[in-house]
Each structure stands twice: as structure tokens, then as C-alpha cells.
Amino acid sequence: MKYDFKQTEEKWQKIWDDKKTFAAKLDTTKPKFYALVEFPYPSGQGLHVGHPRSYTALDIVARKKRQCGYNVLYPMGWDAFGLPTENFAMKNHIHPEVVTKNNVARFKSQLKSLGLSFDWDREINTTDPNYYKWTQWIFLQMFKKGLAYKKEMNVNWCTSCKVVLANEEVVNGVCERCGGEVVHKVKSQWMLKITEYADRLIDDLDGLDFIERVATQQKNWIGRSHGAEVNFGSTAGDDITVYTTRPDTMFGATYMVLAPEHKLVEKWASLIQNMDEVRAYQDAAARKSDLERTELNKDKTGVELKGVKGINPANGKEIPIFLSDYVLATYGTGAIMAVPAHDTRDYEFAKAFGTEIVEVVAGGDIEKEAFTDCATGTLVNSGFLNGKSVEEAKAAMIAWLEKEGKGHAKVNFKLRDWVFSRQRYWGEPIPMIHCEQCGWVPVPENELPLRLPEISDFEPGEGGESPLARHTEWVNTTCPCCGGAAKRETDTMPQWAGSSWYFLRYMDPTCDTAPVSKEAVEYWGPVDWYNGGMEHTTLHLLYSRFWHKFLYDIGVVPTKEPYAKRTSHGMILGENGEKMSKSRGNVVNPDDVIAEYGADTLRMYEMFIGDFEKAAPWNTSSIKGCKRFLERVWNLNEKLVEGEGIRSEMEGIVNRTIKKVSEDIECLKHNTAIAAMMSLLNEYEAKGGATRDEYKVLLQLLNPFAPHLTEEAWQQLGMEQELAYYPWPQYDEAKCVESTVEIAVQVNGKIKARLTVASDISAEDAIATAKADANVAAALEGKTVVKEIYVPGKLVNLAAK
């Protein structure tokens, strides 16, 4: 009978739906396994063939874990707030809520047609008031702990989206989402103090099983550096505090540089002789957008402050002070001591401006370039530091500074606080009220959720204020504190808010007393395995670790970290090897693939396409190989041979395949697991077919990959219990080895013969057998064997002269 994938897939998807086969129940008598994939943004384009790569990979893990006796939670939901929906709503005059509902329905039916074993009873949606109630609640807890604060600040403003962006959302000076120009604007914004967690966000990575590049990227992004803050003197009398990671080089500090925005410039206005020039430089720097700043980072520009000198506390020397935009106002103290001999940037600046270059660490050639190596080199021209290594000198200088009261050790971070306000409609309202008398007052918790008002005009205001600001009936309210007239915050939260804690809600999606109940989070937490895209490493992944740590601090969750293990999938590219996109015309629609080949084939193909972590180009003709394989598996049904159990000649390959597939699934090497199953099938066919039990093993191993076909074939065998929870096959290590093996015989590394020997043959016997071979003997003719090597089960190599 021919395999009808359409009918079979619909049949089993209905069974799983009706029986709630994959609904997870809290059962403390069983070990739990929580597998998580990033929930999608339900865009209008529908599912992309990239989505199933990640979803299927963990679906295979989840299915196998169930069969291994784990209580598995594998949930799915919708990260549905965000700009594209709002833009679509504006263009087509449909409310974002309706747009979201339609997109979710489409996504859901597409996901269901893939046969993924999600527990749909736990479906969540970040735009659901019952969900964002708790997003708002978490924000309020942060506010109460002083982690959410409002600040007038220079923000990144996307001129195209008309919205403030977090630093993480600005890529190469342009908007990450739309590529629009980003300029600076002073705005009052809600901020979250992620910097307070910077140390813990780095240190706690050590206990986690994150793939290396994710951990490294997070560490680099947080950018912790150890150094010292030092107070330099000035002829104006004020101290100039600088941050340096090289206090050892202080004797070589021959000038200083302030950021163009540095406050002391105003203070010294009357002392500075070239104030016009200075102001012109400041203005030019302020006008530069991020894009220009990053593009023009080659040549150093600057202006000297004439009339004021700095004083190096190490040697008491007066040194010039410059203003230059290579010093950032937002990092460290906005001022540096410049050591041109041992810092590349200072060296370039010194060459351009002709300042003195003094070598204080010997070991390089400062005539040619700055010598920045910390591992070698000895201090010179540095008073009490002379003769010390860089590390010794750092410690000695910090000790001296602390003794003299001129500085102290200091740790700095690149990470900055998270800009949390967005001036758009389709996001969680920030539940804060501003009262002239009481300042910022939280919306009382019993009034949550603070719902978005029903409006129809979503255009942002001209001045960049949220569309909510026009709705005075919603904005005007009373102060919960004094009862007087007050106004609501009209900004909404960024898209990253809802996704910062969604993994907790899955554990207990209907809890109405907390984001998640204690009981649920103690059993299900933390996520055992989280797979997602590399593009979320410094955004979602970092933000959600931060929120989780905060929830740990206030006793909502019992673990310090949300995710025990993190892996990442590569992109699926178009057939031409380029990124899939509408404009390139190389988009493959998963619906079309399913219609033509079926979900099982699509799943198999996406898993077989290559190394899971690497990008892989789509290839339509390769799909056929997977389809052929599945059909051959189905047809084996009609080629069953007589016999009980596993025939003795098949024991080796059957056991090895069980072992290979079991192990490969655990490390997401689904491509080689599939190759092993193909080899097993080839072997069955070469032996004229399989016995019923041999066939059953193949169906069991294949079930996580191709669940529909295997369930159907299993049922055809008369098996009553479905494969979904049928115990995973076991292998016998001893049976993985064949009794005889073929070994290669080499003479001086060249293969001369292949011999079949007993797999437990001794080294002596193996070598003796090898020498007895006619070809080998011929090759050894007239030579003396100087070395004999036997690698068990692999080869014999005879080195001869």
C-alpha cells in the first residue's frame, strides 16, 4: 500500500490534539525536562523555513526524552507586541489586536501542520492583558527596588520608526530593524539598571552550559575591565578624574584628553584662551550622528585647551589637556590620561598633534608603534616602578595612589542601562502616574493590568511622543498617593519586555497570584535546554537573564539563572546561498513544501541539511532523498522476513545504530543520526528485509524525526501503545562490536592489504597475520622492519628500511 502522507499526517495531528498527547502535567514523582525554543513574532509573512529548523531540532529531543521516561514540557507562544504589527495596522486601518489575532491563527495552524509536540494548553501571548499584567507587575517591583528610574538623557532616536532605541538596537549607527538613520535626542526615559547586575551576568555564566560563542559574546558585550580611577591635578585647581586600565604606565602620561561634552570645559570657560575654537569643536562633535562617528573613526581630531594644564600626580609634571571625540563621555569618567608610548589610539593622536612620547615599559620599539603588550616588558623611566613587570607595577601604583589618596582600584563596564521607554502604541503601558505633588507614583498593583486604551490613530506625535498622549481621557487620572489630578505615563515598554520572562509563564500559564506559582517554578525550573538565534545573544538572552536574577532576588524564582543550557542554530539560506528575503526572490514557503512532500519529509530534510549550528543553503532536489528514505521505510512493512527478535547477523549494526542515534540526538547531531538510520535501512534491504522486531527498532529510532509515518507504521504492525511514550530502545555495548573486523595493513604508511581478522586479535597475531600476506611480504622484500604498530580494530603499520 502506498504511503499517503497527507491523510496520515492529518490523522495523527488530530489524535495528538484530541488526546492532548503532549500536555505536560506537574508530576513530582517523575524527572522533568523543560525544552524551550524562542517563541516567534507572529509576522504577516507567516512561518519561514528557518523556524522549523530550531523547532524540529528540539522537538526531536523532547520526543526522545518522553520515551526515556522524562516528564517533558515543550511549550509555544507568541511574542506579539511590536512595530511591524503597528505599522501594518496604520497602513490598513485595522486594529493591531486584530492583526495579531489573524497572524497568530495563521502561525498556529502552520506550526501544527509540522507535527511539533508542543503543549498547546500552555500557549501564551505577550499582548494578552492577563499576561502583560505580570510584565507590568515585574516592572513595578523593579521600580520599588530602585532599578527602574526616569532620566533625561541623550537617546538614540530612529528618524524612520520615530522611536527611541536601546543601545543594543543600534547597529553600525543605524536602526537595527529598519536601517534608518539614528540621531541623538534629549528625552526623559524610563531606564532599567541592568548595570547593577553586570558582574553577576558575567560571573554566573561559568556555571552554565552555553555554547562558547554565546558566552564569549555576552562577556564582550558587558565588557568588564579592571583598572583604577586617578585624580589628576590641574593648574585651574580642579581635580580631573580619569579611568585607566594601565596605572602602571602613569609616568608615561604626557597629556590628557577630555570628551567634548566634559563638564569642566564650561567651568574653565574664563581660563581657556581659545574658547571659540573649543566651542566650534564641541558643536561639530555634537552634530555628528552615531553613523558619522563610527565611519570617521580613522583620523584623530581634537583641540588643545590653552590656558589650563593638567598635573600628573606620579611625577608632578604639567601636561597639556586636549578635547577629542575619541574619548567617550559615556564611558569611565569621560576623561583619560594619555600614554602615547603604550596605547595605540594615544599614539596616533600624539603623532598627529606632536605631543611628547615617553617610553615607560621597555620591550617594544616606540619609534615605530605603541608597545601595548602586558605580558612582557619591564618598567623604565618610572621612579619607584622601575624594574617591575607590568602586573607588579599595576598593583604597586594602585597601592601608592590609595595611600596618597589620589586614586583607587575600579572596575568598569561597557554595558549601559537599558532604555525602556518606547513612544508607540502597541506595547505594554508603563504603569506609572505622574503627580505634581508626589512625583512618579506606581499604579496600585490591584489595578493591574493597566490596559491599552482602544484607539484608532496610531501615528506617533510630531514631537516624538506616544500616540497615547493624545488620549487625554486615558492620560488624565488621579494620583493614587494624594488623590489629586495626575497624568499617566504615555510611553510603552519595548518589545523585549514580554520576552524577558515568558519561559516562567509557560510553567503555570493561568496563575493569577504571581507571574508563576512557587510550586510550578520549583518543579519545572530552570529551562533545561534553550535553543535560539545568535542575534538574540546581547538582547533577549541578556535581558531575560537580568530579569530572572531580579526575580530571584525578590524571591519569585528559586534559581539564579533561567537557562541551564543554550544552543544556537544556523540560518537557512536561499538556494543561491544568500539570505532568504522577498527582495531577493529566494524565499521558500514551508506550506508549499509540506503540501508537496509532507511534514515528515520537511522535518527530515531540515535536520539532514547539515551541521545544525552552521548556515545552510536550501536545496529543493535534496529533499527528494529524504522523501525516498521515508517511503522505503514505509515499504519495508511489506518486506518483513520470518524470524524472532534481531537476527544474529544484524545485532552489530542494530546496536550500533541505537547507540549512534541516541547519542547524536543529545548533541543535536541530527544529520549524522539520520545517516546512521539510512545505513541501517540499507543493511535491512541488503539482507532481503527485516524481521518484525528489527523493523520496530527502526521505527522507534525514527519516530522523533518523522512522527506521523512511524506512528502509522507502528499501528499497522498491530502495536497498541503509541510510540509517543513507548520506551526508547536500549542497546548492548558488547553487541556493538562485530566478531570480525577488517583492518588495513600499511608498509611505511602506504596501504598494501586489507585483512579480515577476529576483533579481539592480539597485537602479535595481527602483525604476524599482516606479514604473512603476499602483498605485504613483497613490499617488505629486502627491507628491515624497524617499527611495528597495531591500532586495535583499525590497522597495522610496518615501518621498514
Place this chain on the structure above:
RNA sequence: GCGGAUGUGGCGGAAUUGGCAGACGCGCUAGAUUUAGGCUCUAGUGGGCACUCCCGUGCAGGUUCAAGUCCUGUCAUCCGCACCA
């Protein structure tokens, strides 16, 4: 510029405590079946050739009985960061 990764047939990719390179699949060739095409099946398929031989894992060296794998240098591609003092 700094950091990380990758480089293997016509293609996707296997194989690294150093041990038979090219598993598995696509494609291709020949044959069978078919009215034909498609599908399916069988055999072959890294390159060269005077075919029990030689060459071959980006390139050039090195270590070793043995190197895709280790070391040194170099080139290319991709990704991340990009004046973070």
C-alpha cells in the same frame, strides 16, 4: 584594527585523545521497468593513468611509523565588536 569561526568531490556534508579521507544524501553515467515522461529498481561515480601505480582535505613549510586532524607561517571567506582608555 581586535576577537571568534570556517576552508574537504560537481553540490550539502561525514570523519579530529593523530590511525583505511570522502560515511549518508543530492546530482551525474549506464542499464532495467514504462507507449513516453515522471516514479521505482540495479550498477558505477574524488582526480590521473601505461590502472595491485601515482596524486588528493585553501596555500607553503614542520613534527610523526602515520596529519583533514598537531605546530609555524600565509591566503581567503563569514560572523561578532568597533576609538570602552
